[in-house]
Amino acid sequence: MIDSEFVSSIAKVLLGSRKIVITSHTNPDGDAIGSSLALYFMLQKLGHDVNVVVANSFPSFLGWMPGSDQIILHESNASKAKEVIESAEIIFCLDYNAIQRSGSLKDFLKNSQAIFVLIDHHREPELESFALFFWDINISSTSELIYQFFCGMEVNNLIDKDIASCLFTGIMTDTGSFSHAIGNASTFTTVASLIESGLDAADVHSQVYNSMTESRLRLMGFSINDRLQIIEKYNTAIITLNKQDLIDFDYQIGDTEGIVNLPLSIDSIRLSILITERKDYIHLSLRSKGSFSVNDLSRKYLNGGGHLNAAGGKTFTTLQQTLDLILNFLPEFEKELTHE
Numbered sequence: 001m002i003d004s005e006f007v008s009s010i011a012k013v014l015l016g017s018r019k020i021v022i023t024s025h026t027n028p029d030g031d032a033i034g035s036s037l038a039l040y041f042m043l044q045k046l047g048h049d050v051n052v053v054v055a056n057s058f059p060s061f062l063g064w065m066p067g068s069d070q071i072i073l074h075e076s077n078a079s080k081a082k083e084v085i086e087s088a089e090i091i092f093c094l095d096y097n098a099i100q101r102s103g104s105l106k107d108f109l110k111n112s113q114a115i116f117v118l119i120d121h122h123r124e125p126e127l128e129s130f131a132l133f134f135w136d137i138n139i140s141s142t143s144e145l146i147y148q149f150f151c152g153m154e155v156n157n158l159i160d161k162d163i164a165s166c167l168f169t170g171i172m173t174d175t176g177s178f179s180h181a182i183g184n185a186s187t188f189t190t191v192a193s194l195i196e197s198g199l200d201a202a203d204v205h206s207q208v209y210n211s212m213t214e215s216r217l218r219l220m221g222f223s224i225n226d227r228l229q230i231i232e233k234y235n236t237a238i239i240t241l242n243k244q245d246l247i248d249f250d251y252q253i254g255d256t257e258g259i260v261n262l263p264l265s266i267d268s269i270r271l272s273i274l275i276t277e278r279k280d281y282i283h284l285s286l287r288s289k290g291s292f293s294v295n296d297l298s299r300k301y302l303n304g305g306g307h308l309n310a311a312g313g314k315t316f317t318t319l320q321q322t323l324d325l326i327l328n329f330l331p332e333f334e335k336e337l338t339h340e
């Protein structure tokens with residue numbers, strides 16, 4: 001639950017009308033965009049001058065979201081991104097916990113004199129970068145934390161349909177449509193309250209999940225049929241997609257989301273890894289079942305991190321070398337992957 005010290009400190013910081021920038025992580029997902037836009041609308045209602053700035057674009061299945069056309073993308077509007085960050089008095093960092101994770105915004109952020117506020121649910125935050133922080137790894141999503149923040153500030157009565165839709169998008173996508181990270185009753189009471197504020201949950205679900213292109217669905221099929229390896233000894237599934245695969249399926253940002261979860265539906269699989277060859281690095285997405293920590297694994301070997309059961313990472317070698325690295329470290333985890 002949100003602590004009253006954070007609420008009173010932030011209430012002081014938000015006195016008057018302030019210049020505020022909301023940022024989130026590079027390659028923003030549903031929770032990054034949902035939590036940012038919800039906070040954006042609320043702070044506007046409270047009379048602040050607010051902008052949302054992220055490094056690069058978000059998947060088209062989030063393009064329906066109210067306010068998404070107002071988001072400043074550094075990759076396509078660098079001068080505006082720089083200008084608003086430089087003039088910000090307060091900078092919110094949502095759904096990420098280390099300035100490095102903001103991608104191309106990081107140098108602007110490091111030079112800023114603004115008050116930095118962290119609201120996040122990832123493991124091992126770099127708290128020294130933030131003047132104020134509210135983080136809880138046991139909460140489903142940053143969007144749920146934003147809801148708690150609104151309640152703490154006693155502005156939850158101002159949640160309207162747009163804000164509710166943004167918060168629900170973050171909760172729904174970060175829980176895989178309520179299939180994981182749902183151990184707290186608070187996730188469901190939050191959603192119940194959002195419905196009372198005008199949320200049409202079925203409509204939001206459909207906008208996000210029933211808006212695929214044919215090529216994206218076929219890329220999923222190809223990933224399973226042609227690119228999935230099962231390493232039985234370690235209860236591990238690995239999918240590798242090379243640059244040509246992405247070209248063949250007319251890859252658009254967001255098209256590989258969800259693929260890494262699919263192998264977890266096999267009873268024996270405890271660890272699933274998607275390796276994707278990007279323009280100048282190798283991108284990794286990791287998922288696990290049970291107590292196996294992909295956050296720890298990624299921090300140790302893959303230059304990333306995240307949550308217990310969902311994490312990301314990066315390497316700067318080749319696809320084959322990344323695969324070899326994984327095959328080399330798997331034996332270290334044999335016990336954890338084969339005994340529950």
Ligand code: 5GP
Nearest residue numbers: 122285286303304305306307310311312313
């Ligand atoms: P995804 O596989 O969906 O890209 O990422 C899974 C989760 O791990 C998300 O919550 C994402 O924000 C987080 N994540 C992805 N990459 C990194 C990383 O490099 N560092 C940290 N700390 N978290 C990451």
Ligand code: MN
Nearest residue numbers: 031095142174
């Ligand atoms: Mn999140």
